[in-house]
Amino acid sequence: MGAGRRVTRPIWLLIAVVVFTAIAMTVVVFVQQPLRYPFAGAQGLLALAFWTALTLVASASPVKLPRGSAVSVSSTPILAVAFLGGPAAAAFVAAIGTIDAREARGEVPWYGTLYNHAVLVVSAVAAALLFEALGGARLWNEPIESLAAGLVAGVAYIVVDELLSGAATALREGRRFMSVLRTEFVAFGLALLGLVPLAWLMAFAYEPLGPMVALVFALPLYTTRAAYQSVVELRRMFTQTIRALASAIDARDPSTKRHSEHVSGIAVEIGQEMGVSEADLEILEWGGLFHDIGKIGISDAVLLKPGRLDREERIEMNRHPVKGAEILANADRLRQVVPLVRYHHEWYNGSGYPDRLIGEEIPLLARILAVADAFEAMTAVRPYQTRPKSLEQAIEELRRCAGTQFDPRVVDAFVRTRTAHGLGEIAADPTRDLRPSDPTIRLPQGTAPGTAR
Ligand SMILES: [Fe+2]
Numbered sequence: 441m442g443a444g445r446r447v448t449r450p451i452w453l454l455i456a457v458v459v460f461t462a463i464a465m466t467v468v469v470f471v472q473q474p475l476r477y478p479f480a481g482a483q484g485l486l487a488l489a490f491w492t493a494l495t496l497v498a499s500a501s502p503v504k505l506p507r508g509s510a511v512s513v514s515s516t517p518i519l520a521v522a523f524l525g526g527p528a529a530a531a532f533v534a535a536i537g538t539i540d541a542r543e544a545r546g547e548v549p550w551y552g553t554l555y556n557h558a559v560l561v562v563s564a565v566a567a568a569l570l571f572e573a574l575g576g577a578r579l580w581n582e583p584i585e586s587l588a589a590g591l592v593a594g595v596a597y598i599v600v601d602e603l604l605s606g607a608a609t610a611l612r613e614g615r616r617f618m619s620v621l622r623t624e625f626v627a628f629g630l631a632l633l634g635l636v637p638l639a640w641l642m643a644f645a646y647e648p649l650g651p652m653v654a655l656v657f658a659l660p661l662y663t664t665r666a667a668y669q670s671v672v673e674l675r676r677m678f679t680q681t682i683r684a685l686a687s688a689i690d691a692r693d694p695s696t697k698r699h700s701e702h703v704s705g706i707a708v709e710i711g712q713e714m715g716v717s718e719a720d721l722e723i724l725e726w727g728g729l730f731h732d733i734g735k736i737g738i739s740d741a742v743l744l745k746p747g748r749l750d751r752e753e754r755i756e757m758n759r760h761p762v763k764g765a766e767i768l769a770n771a772d773r774l775r776q777v778v779p780l781v782r783y784h785h786e787w788y789n790g791s792g793y794p795d796r797l798i799g800e801e802i803p804l805l806a807r808i809l810a811v812a813d814a815f816e817a818m819t820a821v822r823p824y825q826t827r828p829k830s831l832e833q834a835i836e837e838l839r840r841c842a843g844t845q846f847d848p849r850v851v852d853a854f855v856r857t858r859t860a861h862g863l864g865e866i867a868a869d870p871t872r873d874l875r876p877s878d879p880t881i882r883l884p885q886g887t888a889p890g891t892a893r
Pocket residue numbers: 731732760784785892893
């Protein structure tokens with residue numbers, strides 16, 4: 441659980457239940473089956489210290505993922521301990537060995553730290569108990585059966601971990617549980633699954649090798665972490681490149697400074713409120729940045745004209761979604777962004793452009809982008825709009841146009857976002873009036889309609 445934005449009662453309840461379960465499980469397993477070989481006695485303390493240190497190293501530098509979560513390879517030594525020493529040792533290492541750099545620096549709130557560790561303890565104890573129940577603890581006598589038990593227990597570990605982490609993410613971000621689960625599992629679950637046999641092998645090799653296992657297994661764990669890191673970095677680099685390109689488009693018209701960036705951020709917020717998948721959030725992010733790329737082909741005389749556009753000029757301006765879609769059509773990686781660019785000026789009632797799609801014919805992500813685009817445009821100073829709308833006026837306008845221009849469900853979701861509450865990045869823009877419920881500010885009505893050009 442990362443830095444939460446608001447801790448609601450269901451979140452406190454979840455934290456309480458999981459932390460209580462973790463403590464209860466730990467007490468019961470310690471009472472019922474004390475630490476056993478190789479963790480029993482004075483020698484065992486050394487072994488416990490070794491595995492805890494190994495887990496600490498694996499947890500030390502988690503790979504930061506977009507939107508606040510992080511992933512590390514610490515599940516491998518935790519599972520190895522579960523296989524090797526049973527539930528009591530697993531509970532200890534999962535609780536103590538997983539303190540990471542973000543927690544040490546105080547970047548995670550205390551209840552988040554508590555919850556994360558409790559989740560790992562519950563997952564580790566569940567996996568260890570299952571491993572024992574399946575007879576996997578006869579590690580060296582029956583390696584094949586033991587490996588099979590290890591795989592089942594490893595899957596249980598990942599499932600419990602994903603369920604509990606997913607529940608917290610869903611509650612914290614107000615997203616649908618199943619959607620969170622699907623994206624989290626695709627993002628980490630599958631990769632973690634590959635580490636389960638490695639964990640079993642680590643436990644198996646501990647008997648002959650002792651602490652030398654750290655040396656033998658450091659390399660595969662390190663390369664796994666490096667692979668995570670490079671995937672994340674590649675995506676970050678790609679998004680940064682897109683961002684640079686988007687700001688180049690916005691720079692042609694000084695009045696639309698940072699427009700694309702803001703639209704991108706708002707679209708992602710709406711997507712999160714609507715529970716779209718992580719992959720779709722990324723498409724929204726890119727779609728927001730690229731939606732007006734077709735304006736590259738619009739002449740300065742039209743693009744920068746301060747007054748209203750005449751018929752010819754309007755026709756030229758309205759070509760930008762199609763031009764944009766054509767520009768992006770050649771980029772394989774951006775294929776899914778093309779419909780967002782093409783359809784961001786379609787209206788819910790079918791009177792938009794370029795294809796006059798109606799209702800659900802317009803892809804959901806394009807309907808989301810349309811609301812984000814309109815809100816950004818309404819609240820910004822433009823040549824054709826010297827008095828931008830206030831937060832309340834803009835929301836009122838979106839509501840008024842729900843069902844005609846916009847999908848009402850998308851407008852409802854927008855109203856729940858941080859931006860609609862006068863928070864977030866766009867609210868910090870000094871040229872806008874996005875403070876909520878400020879009765880002293882009354883701008884005259886009759887500014888441009890709620891449409892971005
Ligand atoms: Fe546009």
